[in-house]
Amino acid sequence: xxxxxxxxxxxxxxxxxxxxxxxxxxxxxxxxxxxxxxxxxxxxxxxxxxxxxxxxxxxxxxxxxxxxxxxxxxxxxxxxxxxxxxxxxxxxxxxxxxxxxxxxxxxxxxxxxxxxxxxxxxxxxxxxxxxxxxxxxxxxxxxxxxxxxxxxxxxxxxxxxxxxxxxxxxxxxxxxxxxxxxxxxxxxxxxxxxxxxxxxxxxxxxxxxxxxxxxxxx
Numbered sequence: 001x002x003x004x005x006x007x008x009x010x011x012x013x014x015x016x017x018x019x020x021x022x023x024x025x026x027x028x029x030x031x032x033x034x035x036x037x038x039x040x041x042x043x044x045x046x047x048x049x050x051x052x053x054x055x056x057x058x059x060x061x062x063x064x065x066x067x068x069x070x071x072x073x074x075x076x077x078x079x080x081x082x083x084x085x086x087x088x089x090x091x092x093x094x095x096x097x098x099x100x101x102x103x104x105x106x107x108x109x110x111x112x113x114x115x116x117x118x119x120x121x122x123x124x125x126x127x128x129x130x131x132x133x134x135x136x137x138x139x140x141x142x143x144x145x146x147x148x149x150x151x152x153x154x155x156x157x158x159x160x161x162x163x164x165x166x167x168x169x170x171x172x173x174x175x176x177x178x179x180x181x182x183x184x185x186x187x188x189x190x191x192x193x194x195x196x197x198x199x200x201x202x203x204x205x206x207x208x209x210x211x212x213x214x215x216x217x218x
Contacts, residue, residue, distance in 0.1 A: 001031045004047060007063045014113060017063075019189040019204055022181025023070045026174070037119075038065055041159035042078035043174050045069045055155070060115035064104060065155060067114060071100035074182060074207040077132060078163035079171060084136050085160050091143070095136040097121035097154050102128055107203045120155040182207055 008029075012021040027043040037051040047065075056062040072078065077096045078085075084092040101116065102123040108114050116123065127135045166174070182204060 001029075003052060003059070003062060004029060004031065004066065007059065007066045010059070010063060010113075011066065015192045016107075016189060017067065017113065018192060019182075019185040020067060020070050020074070021188055022183075022185045023074045023178060024066070026073060026178055026181055035157055037155050037157065038069060039157035039159055040069045040072050040078070041162035042073055042076060043163075045073075051155075055117050055119050058115065058117075060111060060113065061117040064114040064116055065120075067104055068097075068100050068120075069156060071103065072096060072158070073178060074204060075099075075132075076175060076178065076207075078158055078160055079166075079175070081132050081136075082160070082164060084133065085158075088136075088140065089160070091136055091139050092132075093154055093158050094121055095132045095139060096158065097156070098124050098127050098135050098139075099130070099132045103203055117155065178207075 008024050011017045011024060027045065030044070030046045031049050031052075032046050033048055033050070035046045035048050037048055037055075039046045045066075052062060056065060077099075081092060081096065084095065098121050101121055102125070104114060105116055105123040106128065124135075127138065130138070186204065
């Protein structure tokens with residue numbers, strides 16, 4: 001728990017990744033053996049202590065996983081793409097992870113602050129700029145064609161059941177809270193770095209100005 005808190009503080013103090021500050025503060029963070037690695041329901045996040053100690057010994061790897069979970073939260077993946085999960089749960093999970101990992105690696109290609117751990121769905125340059133739905137369709141087509149899609153096992157679980165168990169009012173309130181958190185985070189990033197500087201604002205552009213209205217999707 002101390003290491004996760006340290007990762008949160010480092011993210012909040014970083015001149016670019018501080019854009020995630022508000023999102024990180026949304027929901028609860030728990031250390032538990034109830035999950036094998038890490039998990040999120042789109043609001044709360046859980047981490048397995050053995051997973052942290054065995055695969056995330058480097059703080060850069062831990063910060064990467066923390067930001068990965070918060071990408072799912074920021075983009076409301078477990079709410080917007082419920083239909084994809086119902087169609088093919090495995091591909092939906094891989095698509096959401098490919099989206100997050102590709103964007104995070106692009107945001108820090110030299111690994112100065114975050115680094116992809118030795119586990120997880122590998123980033124795919126061909127998916128750069130795609131939505132989760134577009135990546136899902138790509139993976140689905142590759143599977144139908146007998147081609148090998150994006151490889152790697154996910155380093156987190158997506159708790160679709162708890163996410164889908166939210167009432168409409170709760171989902172709306174949490175979406176509004178995340179929206180406010182994103183705006184506050186971007187204001188902090190601009191204050192520290194200057195408007196238009198760096199790529200983190202682009203990393204979260206799609207969350208602040210979504211191409212898909214999640215209410216309409218639902």
